[in-house]
Amino acid sequence: MSMKKSWKDKMWIITIVYFSIGLFNIMFAWFGMICFLAPMLMSIFGKDKAFCNSYCGRGQLFTLLGHDRRLSLNKELPSFLKSKWFRYGFLLFFMVMFVNMLFTTWAVFSGSGNLNESLKLLWTFDLPWRWANRAGESFPLWTVQFAYGFYSLMLTSLIIGLLSMLIFKPRSWCVYCPIGTATQMICKIREGERL
Numbered sequence: 555m556s557m558k559k560s561w562k563d564k565m566w567i568i569t570i571v572y573f574s575i576g577l578f579n580i581m582f583a584w585f586g587m588i589c590f591l592a593p594m595l596m597s598i599f600g601k602d603k604a605f606c607n608s609y610c611g612r613g614q615l616f617t618l619l620g621h622d623r624r625l626s627l628n629k630e631l632p633s634f635l636k637s638k639w640f641r642y643g644f645l646l647f648f649m650v651m652f653v654n655m656l657f658t659t660w661a662v663f664s665g666s667g668n669l670n671e672s673l674k675l676l677w678t679f680d681l682p683w684r685w686a687n688r689a690g691e692s693f694p695l696w697t698v699q700f701a702y703g704f705y706s707l708m709l710t711s712l713i714i715g716l717l718s719m720l721i722f723k724p725r726s727w728c729v730y731c732p733i734g735t736a737t738q739m740i741c742k743i744r745e746g747e748r749l
């Protein structure tokens with residue numbers, strides 16, 4: 555029996571479009587804020603894990619590549635990666651990196667730092683990506699810096715997620731995804747459960 559597909563099952567296309575366009579025009583990185591804020595707002599307003607279950611294109615992409623296309627080795631995720639301490643620690647690490655990115659943006663805004671037109675991959679490797687800056691004179695420099703920083707963060711998490719998908723089960727990234735951990739945390743706090 556074939557299950558009827560809805561537009562919600564095609565969110566993986568948006569993920570591919572987002573990452574592809576961002577490589578050519580960095581300002582599109584701003585749209586990624588939707589994937590960042592929507593799950594938080596949904597869990598705050600009682601939709602629990604609705605974003606993960608129905609709207610996350612990244613999760614769908616991992617299922618599509620790892621499960622449907624059989625690109626995953628399907629190995630079991632090491633238990634330490636599933637542990638509460640690793641998941642919360644990874645969330646904390648991501649938040650620190652996000653705040654660091656905001657500081658860099660602030661430095662450009664205040665004039666104390668220069669625009670860095672590169673993608674920082676895995677928080678370590680600076681990949682010059684000047685040609686994706688098509689903002690011209692139309693946008694303030696800090697918005698361009700934010701776009702570079704945010705896109706770098708998104709791309710880094712995609713790379714880790716893809717590697718997890720290839721080696722472990724297709725949706726392994728979802729076990730320790732900072733957004734997933736944060737929404738789960740919000741739901742638990744809302745329902746008065748222990749973290």
Ligand code: SF4
Binds near residue numbers: 607728731732733
């Ligand atoms: S855990 Fe992260 S990647 Fe997985 S579905 Fe949720 S938001 Fe998407």
